[in-house]
Amino acid sequence: MPLATTRRAGLVDQVIDQMRSAITTGEWRVGERIPTEPELVTALGVGRNTVREAVRALAHAGLLEVRQGDGTFVRATSELSGAVKRLVGSELRDVLEVRRTLEVEGARLAASARTEFELDELNRLIEARDEARAAKQWDRFVQIDADFHHLIVVASRNKLLAELHAGLTEAIKASIEILDNTPAHAGKINHRGLLSAIQDKDADRAVKEAGGFLAEALSYLDDHPE
Structure with a gap:
């Protein structure tokens, strides 16, 4: 889908919005190179400086990565994702600690509240996750893994918990x-141990499984602060 021609006012902001839309809608996918500067100039009907400013802004936000001599590539689908992908040390720790808080409680509740449909879907996601890893489809793997964790929280029947996680x-x-x-x-x-605990409606084991790998990750950060 070609980008729409911009209006005269606020050209840089308009170009930024249209390029961000191309990223978030999947027209430009993570890891792919975006159109060249001349192509963007032609498609948008703006000058090179406008395109350069927009690219610079999106690169600063973490959505794009400019590789000298190679082009500009999509790095993330949102400012948050772009920022987190650069996280190390204490900032990454914050994310993992919040995940542990939400996902451990989600697993505990899901062990009692999950439906058979949700259990079937969790099994399907685990199989798809393994297939994506075997095929080295890393973007798909990450998405499926995230879907798996979120479905567990949804299965907790706590709507606020699910909204926070989403x-x-x-x-x-x-x-x-x-x-x-x-x-x-x-x-x-x-995550098969976690799935098994939820399937068996064993809340204590679900808590242990949900928190275990995140606790190991936090411990790894302690040992490798850089």
Whole structure:
């Protein structure tokens, strides 16, 4: 879908909005190179300086990555995701601690409140997650993993808990990507123990499983602060 031609007023802001829309709607996908500067100039009907300012702003926000000599690539789907992908140390710790708070309680409640339909869907997500990892489809893997954790929270039947968790979707996805690229966790987290506990309606075991890998991640951060 081609970008719409901009109006005369507020050109930079309009270009930023249209480029952000191309990213968030998936027209420009994460990891892909966006159209070249001349192509954007032609498509948008604006000058090179306007395009450059828009690209610079989106790169600063973390949505785009400019690679000298190679082009400009989509780095994240939102400012939050772009920021979290750069997180290290205490900031990443904050995300993981919030995840632990929400997801452990979500798992505890889901062990009692989940439906058979939700259980079937959780099983389907685990299988799809394994398939994505085996195929090295990393973006799909991260999305499925995030969907799995969110469905558990939804299955808690606590609407506020689910809304809070949904509001952190991009941060959660980014933290999943970071964890899966650390030597201590790469390929080792399968969540089948968590699924089994929820299936068995064992709340205590669900709490242990939901908090276990996040506690290990926090411990890893303690040992590798940089």
